[in-house]
Amino acid sequence: MKIKISERLDDLNSLLNEIKEASNEIGAVTIFVGAVRGVGKDGGKVLRLEYEAYEEAARETLEKIIEDLKVKYGIIDAIVEHKVGSAGVGEDTVYALVASKHREEGFKSIVELIERLKHEVPIWKKEVTDKGSQWVENP
Numbered sequence: 001m002k003i004k005i006s007e008r009l010d011d012l013n014s015l016l017n018e019i020k021e022a023s024n025e026i027g028a029v030t031i032f033v034g035a036v037r038g039v040g041k042d043g044g045k046v047l048r049l050e051y052e053a054y055e056e057a058a059r060e061t062l063e064k065i066i067e068d069l070k071v072k073y074g075i076i077d078a079i080v081e082h083k084v085g086s087a088g089v090g091e092d093t094v095y096a097l098v099a100s101k102h103r104e105e106g107f108k109s110i111v112e113l114i115e116r117l118k119h120e121v122p123i124w125k126k127e128v129t130d131k132g133s134q135w136v137e138n139p
Contacts (some may be wrong), residue, residue, distance in 0.1 A: 028103040049093065
């Protein structure tokens with residue numbers, strides 16, 4: 001398990017290689033990449049997103065989520081990296097990789113991982129557009 005909250009994400013190919021080394025039982029690696037959209041919730045042109053996190057609590061919460069997914073789906077390992085600071089349109093902001101024996105548990109667990117990350121992990125997003133700025137709540 002690897003969790004990183006930083007102003008800079010690691011190279012995705014490096015993360016893929018890293019997670020594949022976790023076990024010789026891995027038959028699937030499911031990857032989610034979150035990126036900055038160019039149109040904001042207010043319909044304006046996005047200038048940037050600004051992320052803030054309560055890093056210690058975010059790491060602890062992500063560790064718990066990954067442990068839950070290991071129990072629920074039997075995944076082998078997971079890596080989550082989330083950006084903090086400023087991010088421009090098209091820039092990657094989150095990488096989540098799940099290693100599993102089969103694709104089915106990989107797909108189910110990556111969806112749950114991202115949904116829980118958005119709703120449970122103390123990371124906040126401010127959207128700055130040409131119409132203004134607002135803190136964005138996740139649905």
